Amino acid sequence: MGYRRFVALGDSCTEGLDDHHPENGLFRGWADFVAGRMSLLEPDFRYANLGVRGRRLDQITAEQMPTAAELKPDLIALFGGGNDVMSSGWDARTVARRVDAAISQATSIAPDVVVFTLSDIAERMPFGSRMRPRIEALNDAIREAAVSYGARLVDLWPDEAVSDSRYFGPDRLHLSELGHLRLAAHLLAKLGLPFEQSWLEPLPGTPSRPTWREDLHWFRHQVLPVAITRTRNRMIGRSPGDGFLPKRPQLLPVEGTPAWIPGNA
Template sequence: MPGPDHAAPVLRYVALGDSQTEGVGDGDDTAGLRGWADRLAEHLARLEPGLTYANLAVRGRRAGEVHAEQLAPALALRPDLATVVAGVNDLLRPRFDADETAGHLEAMFAALTGTGARVATLTFPDPGGLVPLARPLAPRVAALNARIRQAADRHGVAVADTAGHAVVGDPRLWSPDRLHAAPPGHQRIADAVAHALALPGSDDAWTRPLPADATRTGRSAAVVRELRWAGAFLGPWLVRRLRGTSSGDGRTAKRPHPLPVTVP
C-alpha cells in the first residue's frame, strides 16, 4: 500500500490519546476543553478551511487502552492526518514495560500509516524537574522516548521531540497539577507538532525559552507549595490507584465524529 503523501492537503484530522490530547489543563469540563490537538486543528483549518476534526482521546487511558478502544474508530474515519500520543499513564504505574507500551504505539503507527495517513507523535519530558518525587521515573521516560523515536522512524511518523528542549520543563507551561499542560503549554505542543509536520506557518519558536521570571520563592515557601500540591493532586491520584479507578472511568471521547473547525 502506498505511504503517506506529505504534499497532500489535510482535510480530515483524527487525534488519539489520553488526557493531554483530550485537552485537560486547557479549559474545564464545564466550559469545555480546548487542548493542543484542538489548537493544531485550528492551525490546519487556516490552511484548509474545509478541514474536519475528531478527537477520540479519553483521560486516564494507557497505551494498550488507546490501541484497543481508539484505533478501530480512527481507521473507520479514514484520516489524512492522525496524532497518536500515549504512554504517560503507563509510566506512572508500579509495573511498566517500555517494550509493551511502545509496541502498542507502534501497532497504531503501522495501521494508520498503512492507510496512507500522515501520523505524528510526541516524546515526553522528564517529570523530575516539575515533581521532585517523580525523579526516579527518568529512566522509564528515557526508555520510552527512545522506543518511540525508533518506532516512528520505522513507519515514517513525524516526532515532535519535546524531550530535547529545556523549555518544556518551565513550570509556567504546566497546570497546577504538574501533569497536564496549561494553555500556554498546550499551544507549545501544538506548535511543536505543526513544526514536526512542516506545516506552512510553523517554525521552531516553540523551542525557545520564556522570558526570565523575576519572582523568587524561599525554601519555606517552596516546602509549603509542595505540601499543598501533594494534598490537592498527589493524594487523590494515589487514592484512585489504591481503589483501582481512573479519572477516565465512565468518560467517552469529547469529539467522536469529524466536525468542521471554528478558527478563533
C-alpha cells in the first residue's frame, strides 16, 4: 500500500534527538528516514512531524492529536511513553489510561496507525533495572491497546540492538543516527515497504562496555543536568518541552532527492 499523507506524533524520539542532519545540523531521525523512503514511492507524498521533546502521552493526545486530525493523514506513527516512565508521579493505571486514549484517538483519525513499545534500558544504564518494571507495564498497555484498536505494533522490547551503545547518543537514552535508521527499518518492514537492508544488519565488531570512569562522566554530564533542570521546572510549574514547537507542523513534500538518507545516495 502506498501512503500519501504521513503524520508522526510523539516526543523527543519522534523529533529526532540525537540524530543531526548532515547538511543543516537540525534534528532528523526515524520519521524523516521513513518519509524519505515513502516519497520515492508516491509522487504526491506529504509528511508532517508533530513530535516535541519532553511530552508525555496525555500531552501528545491534547496537543498533537487535534492538529493531526486537521491534516487527515492516511498513516500515523506514534512513539511515546518514555517521559511517562521517567515521571516522578508514575502510576501504572494512569499511564495505561493515557496509552488507551492516545491509541484510540489515533486510530479514529487515520486508517493506518503504527505504535511502538520501548526497549529495555537496563543493559546500557547503571541502575536502569529500576526502570524495567515501569517499561514493562507501559509496553503491556501499548500491546493491549494496539490489539483493541487495530493498530500495528513495532515491538522493540526484544531487539538485541538495545545493548549496543553505538545505536544511542551520549545520554544513552536517545537514538544515534544508526538507532534511528534501525527504527525506521522496523517501521517500514511492518508496513511491507522497501528499505535499505543494511539498516538492520548487525554492526561490525563488538560493542565496547563503558568503564566506571565513563559511567561517572555520563552521570555528571548527562544525568545530573537533566535531573536538576526537571526539578527546577517542577518547582515553577513547567513541563519538559514547554516552549518548543513541532519541527514540521504542516504536511509538506520531502524536498529534493533524499540522498541524505544512507543507502539512497
